[in-house]
Amino acid sequence: MATEERLDLSLDQVVVAEPGPGNSYLINNNTYISEEDVYSGYRCARLGLLLPFFSEYTWPEGVRAFLYLAGLLYCFLGVAIIADIFMGAIEKITSKTRKVYLTSEKEDEPEVIEVRIWSDAVANLTLMALGSSAPEILLSIIEVIGNNFESGELGPGTIVGSAAFNLFIISAVCVMSIPNGETRRIRDIKVFGVTAVFSVVAYLWLLIILVAVSADEVEVWEALVTVLMFPALVLLAWLAEKNFCGVPNKTDTSKQIELGNFQPGEKEALMPCEDCLVCIGLRPRRALPADKFLRQQQYFKDGRLDRDGLVAFIKEVKNYPGLTDEDAAVLAASKLVESQSHSRMWYRVGAVRSMTGGRKTQPQLSYKLKETIESLMTARDSVYSAMNEHPEAPTVGEVPKVTPSKNAIIDFHSGSCAVMENIGKFEVAICRSGRTDNEVSVRVETIDGTATEEQDYVAINEVITFKPGETEKFVEVEIINDNQWEPDEEFFLKISLLLDREKRDGVQLGRISIMEITILNDDEPGMVMFQKRGFLVKESVGNAVIPVVRKNGADGEISVKWRTVDKSAISGHDYQGGEGTLVFKHTEITQNIEIPIIDDMAPEKDEHFEVELFDPEGGAKLGQINRTAVTITNDDDFNNVLSNMMMMTNANLHSLQVHHETYIGQIKDALNVNGGDLENASGMDYFMHFLTFGWKIIFALVPPPSILGGWLCFFVSLAVIGVLTAIIGDLAAIFGCLVGLRDSVTAITFVALGTSLPDTFASKTAAVQEKYADNAVGNVTGSNSVNVFLGLGAPWFIAAVYHLCVGTKFVVKAGNLGFSVGLFSGLCVTALTFLMARRTLGMFGKAELGGPPIPKYISFVFLVILWLIYVVCVSFQAYEYF
Numbered sequence: 001m002a003t004e005e006r007l008d009l010s011l012d013q014v015v016v017a018e019p020g021p022g023n024s025y026l027i028n029n030n031t032y033i034s035e036e037d038v039y040s041g042y043r044c045a046r047l048g049l050l051l052p053f054f055s056e057y058t059w060p061e062g063v064r065a066f067l068y069l070a071g072l073l074y075c076f077l078g079v080a081i082i083a084d085i086f087m088g089a090i091e092k093i094t095s096k097t098r099k100v101y102l103t104s105e106k107e108d109e110p111e112v113i114e115v116r117i118w119s120d121a122v123a124n125l126t127l128m129a130l131g132s133s134a135p136e137i138l139l140s141i142i143e144v145i146g147n148n149f150e151s152g153e154l155g156p157g158t159i160v161g162s163a164a165f166n167l168f169i170i171s172a173v174c175v176m177s178i179p180n181g182e183t184r185r186i187r188d189i190k191v192f193g194v195t196a197v198f199s200v201v202a203y204l205w206l207l208i209i210l211v212a213v214s215a216d217e218v219e220v221w222e223a224l225v226t227v228l229m230f231p232a233l234v235l236l237a238w239l240a241e242k243n244f245c246g247v248p249n250k251t252d253t254s255k256q257i258e259l260g261n262f263q264p265g266e267k268e269a270l271m272p273c274e275d276c277l278v279c280i281g282l283r284p285r286r287a288l289p290a291d292k293f294l295r296q297q298q299y300f301k302d303g304r305l306d307r308d309g310l311v312a313f314i315k316e317v318k319n320y321p322g323l324t325d326e327d328a329a330v331l332a333a334s335k336l337v338e339s340q341s342h343s344r345m346w347y348r349v350g351a352v353r354s355m356t357g358g359r360k361t362q363p364q365l366s367y368k369l370k371e372t373i374e375s376l377m378t379a380r381d382s383v384y385s386a387m388n389e390h391p392e393a394p395t396v397g398e399v400p401k402v403t404p405s406k407n408a409i410i411d412f413h414s415g416s417c418a419v420m421e422n423i424g425k426f427e428v429a430i431c432r433s434g435r436t437d438n439e440v441s442v443r444v445e446t447i448d449g450t451a452t453e454e455q456d457y458v459a460i461n462e463v464i465t466f467k468p469g470e471t472e473k474f475v476e477v478e479i480i481n482d483n484q485w486e487p488d489e490e491f492f493l494k495i496s497l498l499l500d501r502e503k504r505d506g507v508q509l510g511r512i513s514i515m516e517i518t519i520l521n522d523d524e525p526g527m528v529m530f531q532k533r534g535f536l537v538k539e540s541v542g543n544a545v546i547p548v549v550r551k552n553g554a555d556g557e558i559s560v561k562w563r564t565v566d567k568s569a570i571s572g573h574d575y576q577g578g579e580g581t582l583v584f585k586h587t588e589i590t591q592n593i594e595i596p597i598i599d600d601m602a603p604e605k606d607e608h609f610e611v612e613l614f615d616p617e618g619g620a621k622l623g624q625i626n627r628t629a630v631t632i633t634n635d636d637d638f639n640n641v642l643s644n645m646m647m648m649t650n651a652n653l654h655s656l657q658v659h660h661e662t663y664i665g666q667i668k669d670a671l672n673v674n675g676g677d678l679e680n681a682s683g684m685d686y687f688m689h690f691l692t693f694g695w696k697i698i699f700a701l702v703p704p705p706s707i708l709g710g711w712l713c714f715f716v717s718l719a720v721i722g723v724l725t726a727i728i729g730d731l732a733a734i735f736g737c738l739v740g741l742r743d744s745v746t747a748i749t750f751v752a753l754g755t756s757l758p759d760t761f762a763s764k765t766a767a768v769q770e771k772y773a774d775n776a777v778g779n780v781t782g783s784n785s786v787n788v789f790l791g792l793g794a795p796w797f798i799a800a801v802y803h804l805c806v807g808t809k810f811v812v813k814a815g816n817l818g819f820s821v822g823l824f825s826g827l828c829v830t831a832l833t834f835l836m837a838r839r840t841l842g843m844f845g846k847a848e849l850g851g852p853p854i855p856k857y858i859s860f861v862f863l864v865i866l867w868l869i870y871v872v873c874v875s876f877q878a879y880e881y882f
Contacts, residue, residue, distance in 0.1 A: 044737035048730030049146040061738055068735040075728045076754035078695040079135050079721060080352045083758070085702050086134065086717035087349050088660070090127045092710030094118040121191050121241040124779055125234050129786040132348060134718065135755045136162050137791040138725040144795040146726070149802040151218075151812040154729055157747025158755065159791045160203075160820050161871075163784040164748065165756045167199075167831055168867035173760055174767040174776045176860045178850030181409070181434040184773040185839065185847040190240040192774070195782035196832050198233045202788040203825040205229070210814040210821065218812045220800040226793030233785055347775060351761035357689030358696070359675020406853050408466065409434040410442050410495060411510025418518040420554070420587065422481045427474040428493060428515065432466050435852055437842055440507035441465045443496045444475050451489035451519055456480055463498065469842075479519060487552060490518045520589075524553030528560045528584070528616055529623025535630050539599045544575070544630055546593040546611055550584050551623060558618030559583045562593055562611055569607035569632055574598055577609065584620075597632060607632050661706040670696035728754075744816045744878045748871055759783075773849045777835070820874045827866050834862065 042057050044064075056064055096117045130137070140155030178184055186192050209222045350361040413429040430444070445461040446453060453459035458478040466473060477493070493515040497504045531547040548560070564577035571577030576596040584591060593611060608631040616622055660666045673689040674681035689696075702720065705713045728751070736746035767776035796810070803810040838844040838851070838859065845851030851859075876882060 044734050047733045047737055049142070049726055051727065051730035051734060065735060065738040068731050068738065072728065072731040072735055072750065072754065075724055075731060076757070077356060077692050078699075079724050079728065079755070080758050081356055081358075081692060081695045082699050082702070082717055082720050082724065083131060083134065084349050084352045084358070085666075085699055085713065086721060087128075087131045089705045089710040089713035089717060090131050091346070091349075092705035093714065094123045094127060096709075119238055119241060121188075121237040122234055125195070125237055125782050125786060129779075129783050130790070132759055133162075133783055133787050133791065134721050135725050135728070136787055137794070138718075138722045139729050139751070140791045141795040141798070142722065142726045143729055144799050146729075149799040149810070151796075151799070151810070153743035153816070154733060154747050154751065155795065156792060156817050157744040157820065158751045159787045160817075160824055161748030161752030162756050163199075163203075163787060164824050164827070164867055164870045165752050166759065166780045166784060167828060168863045168870070170756070170760050170763045170780060171777050171831065171835065172860045172863035172867075174763050174773070175849050175856055175863070177764045177767050178856070179768075180406075180853050180856075182850045183845040183847030184767060184770065184776065184849035186778045187772040187774055188241065188778065190243070191237050192778050192781065194237045194240045195233070195779075195785060198229070198236075198785040199781040200825065200828055200832070202229065202785050203821050203828065206788060206792065206821045207818065207825060210812060210818040216811060216813050218796045218800055218810050220797070220804055223793055223797035223800045226789060227797055230786065230789035230793070233782075233789070237782070347766040347769075348758055348762035351765060352758050355688060355758065355761065356692045356696075357673050357681070357685035357687070359669050359677070407435055407506055407508045408432055408438065408440045409508055409510045410440065410466070411512040412493070412495065412515040413512075414515065415512050416516040416518070418520055419479060420520050421479055422587070423479050424481075425476055425478045427476055428517075430464060430473045430475060430495065431510075432471045432473075433510070435506065436471060437468050437852070438506050439465065439467055441498055441503055442507065442509075443498055445494055445496070447492040447494050449490040449492055449516075450487075451491040453491075454480075455482070456486075456489055456519060457491055457517075460493070477517065486521050488518055488520055490516055492516055521553050525556055525558045525619035525621075526550045526553030526589075527621045527623040528558070528582075528613060530611070530613070530625040530628040533625055533628055535628065536633055537597060537630060539597060539632055539634060541597050543594045544597050546595065546628065546630065548582055548591050548593060548613065550589045550591075550620070554584075554587045554589050556618060557583065557585055558616065558620040560613050560616040560620065560622075562613050564595065565610040565612055567607075567609050567629075569609040569630075571609070574607055574632060575609060575630075595630070606634060660704050662704055663700070666700040666702075666704055667697075670700040742816075742878045744820070745875045748820070748874055767849055773847070777848060781832075816874065816878045819877045820870075823870055823873055827870055831863060831866055834859070 043061065045052065045056070094116070098117055136155075136158050139158055143152040143155040144150070174184075205226065209218060209226075210216070213219075213222065346361060352358070353360055410430065410432055413431050417428075419426060430442075432440070441463050443461070443463055446457065446459050451457060457480055460475065460477065462475070464473050464475060475493070495509055495513040497507065497509065528548055528550050531549050535544065535546060537544045548562075550558070559581050561579065561581050563579035564571060564575070566577065569575055575598055580593070582591045582593065595611070608629050610627055610629050613622060613626045660669065669675050670693075672678075674685050699720070702716050703712045707713065732746050732751050733743060735741075735750070736743055741749075763776045763780075767773065770776065772778075796812070800810045835848050838848050839846060843852070844855045844859065850856065
């Protein structure tokens with residue numbers, strides 16, 4: 001007999017309800033469902049802390065699973081974007097500097113440098129680690145609080161799963177991303193050692209808590225010790241960075257001077273002796289003086305914009321026609337960014353913006369600038385073209401193409417050089433790159449040009465052998481001095497592979513396998529002439545230096561007279577004119593005329609005068625350029641141009657900053673694809689910009705980092721990340737429930753991958769662009785440690801204190817979490833041992849990243865297999881297969 005229930009439908013009406021199918025009721029032949037069932041009685045409806053926002057009772061489960069997965073992926077993009085802003089605040093906080101005053105050449109003007117207040121180790125392990133790990137840490141904290149201070153599976157699983165992905169997959173990607181033949185080593189190995197040890201100890205400590213000390217329970221003191229390991233890690237890493245303990249570094253980088261590239265026009269530094277002109281590819285007969293090397297500087301010291309560096313850089317850039325001042329400013333900004341040191345955070349922000357079509361952190365050159373840069377790469381082809389066009393030289397064909405491979409690459413250090421006829425013997429460098437662990441041989445021989453063997457030089461035909469590990473060899477070239485005048489002549493050195501097929505294996509020629517050697521004649525007095533037809537000097541230059549050169553001979557002592565000729569510049573008013581005599585000693589080929597320039601400190605138009613050579617003696621003759629014009633440019637105009645260039649360069653640098661200073665800047669960036677740089681925006685930039693447009697507009701309302709030193713932006717961004725993380729936790733839990741995945745499996749797969757993907761792209765970029773591996777994989781162990789200490793220690797401490805207050809126990813079942821932690825600990829030790837083995841073994845290139853192709857592929861596969869072992873085993877254990 002059916003039971004009946006009486007439901008009050010109104011105050012004056014009572015009806016009889018009969019049970020219907022399922023949880024429904026029949027009232028007057030109509031089916032009704034209770035409000036509780038509609039909003040929370042269907043599958044997976046009670047798992048979320050915030051979701052679902054409305055009833056999904058009538059939705060098919062397949063549609064719900066798809067929508068929750070799409071929402072999960074979209075929220076991952078949102079977290080990545082707000083983390084971008086969060087890291088901008090961190091960059092603002094950690095970029096604070098203090099001024100240090102040093103002595104300088106000017107007595108009344110000390111040199112001032114700015115030093116960061118934050119230590120690199122402390123910044124990386126505190127704010128920057130929090131920036132990259134905030135979603136995982138907050139997910140764990142929110143899950144515990146949302147579960148009434150009871151432990152869940154999603155948060156701890158994400159912590160351990162992210163650690164596995166970071167160590168195994170990111171390391172594998174970084175190993176593979178290095179170009180063949182190149183390597184990257186961890187520079188600060190002491191800090192890496194501290195973080196690596198703590199990353200292992202952290203998970204072993206978790207295992208001890210869950211299994212040994214108080215099985216299936218976390219006590220207050222255990223959670224407190226876990227949290228206190230975080231400041232201990234930071235302290236020890238800082239001590240290691242400062243080298244307060246242990247053996248001093250073999251190379252003290254704080255006292256090291258990094259030599260810059262040779263600057264254009266500084267020929268003196270390239271001349272090891274007085275009687276020869278030597279290109280970079282030649283080995284000098286005696287060492288270069290140290291003071292000449294120290295004069296070589298980079299354009300922008302320590303990545304800072306300074307007037308002298310900008311002047312030198314722009315002068316070099318403007319040698320290439322067609323480039324505007326704006327182009328030069330973009331290139332200057334590009335050079336500045338390239339010369340600056342960058343943190344892992346900088347690369348992570350850049351990776352996120354590349355993923356979402358935002359403003360890039362690296363300079364983007366226009367098509368014309370890229371074309372110009374590519375044209376520079378073809379400059380080396382001139383030697384080959386000259387040989388192919390020379391009537392007496394054999395045709396050598398096109399420039400050989402060097403493709404990345406497993407071979408050793410042999411070529412000359414430089415494509416051409418010039419020497420005096422009386423130099424006698426000198427050495428030419430032959431370089432080896434690519435593979436270095438095998439023995440290879442090549443043939444070096446001379447080829448006649450206008451210079452012929454046995455008359456102008458001694459012929460060479462010999463085999464050069466590189467032993468394993470050798471990267472440089474030298475071949476001796478002898479020039480014959482015949483004491484007869486001849487025009488400048490040239491011949492060629494050629495590298496070729498041996499005919500024996502076995503000896504050709506494992507070796508290939510590089511792009512510079514032909515070298516042109518020019519013999520400068522010194523048997524005749526020669527001709528004297530100016531180097532150029534005109535010179536441009538500033539009014540405040542002091543002395544105008546006018547080079548006079550001696551060509552087609554340097555034999556004996558000669559002299560030539562010179563005099564100034566007034567034009568629009570007047571001697572005695574604009575410059576100190578006059579006349580004089582230049583004397584060239586035997587073998588001297590360059591002398592300078594110095595003319596004082598008068599600086600009257602008054603704005604005026606450009607003026608010029610001329611200098612004339614006449615009456616040569618000692619058998620010399622005048623060359624074609626026997627008169628030159630010297631233009632005196634007004635300093636005020638020059639300063640205006642330079643100031644304008646500095647403003648444009650600073651504007652370009654400002655546009656590349658990680659953070660914005662104003663709301664307007666943030667909103668403008670959010671509204672425009674690629675930060676407004678439409679010329680360089682790709683189709684993917686447009687797609688991702690419009691896909692994430694909603695997130696960008698919402699997050700543009702976060703206070704900019706310029707307010708309160710970045711701290712307001714820091715805390716607001718952290719709060720927004722917390723809200724998004726709570727939603728991600730709900731989405732992941734409900735999605736896993738709908739498709740039949742347990743929270744522990746969802747955590748180590750979908751959630752771990754989603755939160756770690758930006759770090760993967762950031763590490764890959766850092767691996768390729770940095771000289772060292774610290775920003776690529778060196779910070780992974782520190783981040784994994786921080787995840788445990790803050791991501792598990794903090795929420796467990798909060799929950800343990802709560803349960804202590806209410807007189808209950810904080811239960812954390814070892815189960816799958818204990819198995820996951822134990823397995824990862826073993827695999828972690830294996831991976832770290834493998835990376836250290838790569839650092840010490842020659843077959844891997846003695847570096848953590850890169851190296852020869854085959855060992856590199858083996859390393860990649862090995863690390864990926866470690867991750868697959870972890871994921872598969874933990875998943876099988878979650879479903880109780882073992």
